Amino acid sequence: MPSTKKSRFLQLCIIVMLFAVPVSGYSMDDDDCLGCHGDEDSVAANLFIDQVSYGITDHAELGCTGCHEGVSDEHPDDGLIPSLVGCVDCHEDIMEEYQAGTHSDNAECGDCHNPHKAFGFADVCCADMNDQCAGCHDAEDVYKAHNEWLPQTKLHLAMLPCISCHTDSECQMVVWYIVKNTNVARLADVEFVEYNELEKLAMGKNVQSLVDLDGDDFISLAEMKVFNKNPKYKSFRLQGRLSSECASHTLTTFDNRWDCCFCHCSGPESMKKSVVALPTEIGTFKRIEVEEGAVLSILNNSPDFYLIGATRSFLLNIIGLLIICGGLALPFGHGFLRFLTRKNRLGK
């Protein structure tokens, strides 16, 4: 080949490569995916992804192709369903833990968890946690099964996340939620107050300022008292729920949970730690630490939480003891003098 022809051929190859390489290396990015999947009108309901919720998950950092590796740039015209990586690829420890229990025979990860809304444990509220279980476990069946042995069944089921007993988490804490009554006739009906309502209540200020007056991400006993006593918030209140501090995937009923003592004999020491969980704009909850003593305080701080056996006041114990000692003073005092003066009554 003459040199001129050879150089022209090389130039042509370079030009072709310059155009071809970007085209073959192009792949969809998250914006492309969410352009369709983030629009309710463009995709079926089961393929819709709430961009706000998804954006705050750890999964969003991986990007769509982090899990859907095989998606092509021709999607969806290629007619192929994008492949999925298994959760086990990243969550090996959890999978091992989960597969040791009976739940793994009946439910896969996706049956309980929406990977596009995979929030952290502290980001969800008590009711949200139980929603995962309610997907399979019918509420009536759950009530019947517990009512066979559990006293105050309705109260326990309403106030506790299922995982308090059905995972091996042994650390409990009290989580305060802002609730309001939904039905004046049935006083027990309460619902968690949502962000929009709290935003109105805060009147333009940060919702957190309703309970955290100085905005230091710490709620003192005084701040909690101000919220509880504020007549503007009369229809709202902080309601405590006993919750696990963490959760595992060993979903079963542990032997020690049949014993009421697991919670009720935990003593006042276990009642020191508590957090307020406030709803956020994006549907999650933000936890703010509360000063120690809020759970045990008799006045002002926690009118709507009591765990029999554990939430007892030391001061009240002392007062009760003094009262009982007062009752014993007569038998012991009078009895002692009666013994000493017994001779005075002989023959009478």
Added chain:
Amino acid sequence: MEKKNMVYLNTTPIRIWHWINALGIITLCLSGAQIRFPEYITLLGSYKSVILLHNTAGYVVTVSLFIWFIYYTFVTRTLAKLYVPTMDDLKNGVIKQVVYYFFNFFLGRGENPHHPTPDSKFNAMQKSAYLAVMVGLMPLVCVTGILLINVDPVRQYIVEMGGLKILVSLHFLVGSSLCAFLFTHMYLSTLGHSPMAHIVTMWTGWEEEVEGHGGSTDSH
């Protein structure tokens, strides 16, 4: 020679009520202590069983209190006469009893100023104490206890009235007061002419009044 008069003081319904009430209150004190201090007291079995026992005893005592009130108010119609102290009781009767129990009794002189009869079973101190217990403390502990068993339907009202812990505290303090009363009551029941005299009376209904000793003097 001592002459013994037998006086029928306590009718059968009252005696049955008294002993059911006594058993109920002792059960409530013991089970209540275990419920409040479960890490330290395990006298009555598991936590679940002790709560069941406490709740059952609570309902029994509540019904018993109700029957007591109906019986004395509408059947015998003697509630006011027997239990409400008169002005004379408050001005003189209480002082006389105090002087007797805490002075003359030890010196072995005089006799109990009060002689029980079916129309006047209690001395001025007893009237005051029993009125406070039966019309004040007992209804209060029963109402707070029933509310605690049934928190859910009235949760909002409880919260508005100060909260669950106020209710529990009230129940605990009144319970402690009744426990204190129980010790005092049991001791005072031994101050008859013999340590068992008043207790036997409460069992048989018949009070043995020994002339020359006063109705409730103690010789031991």
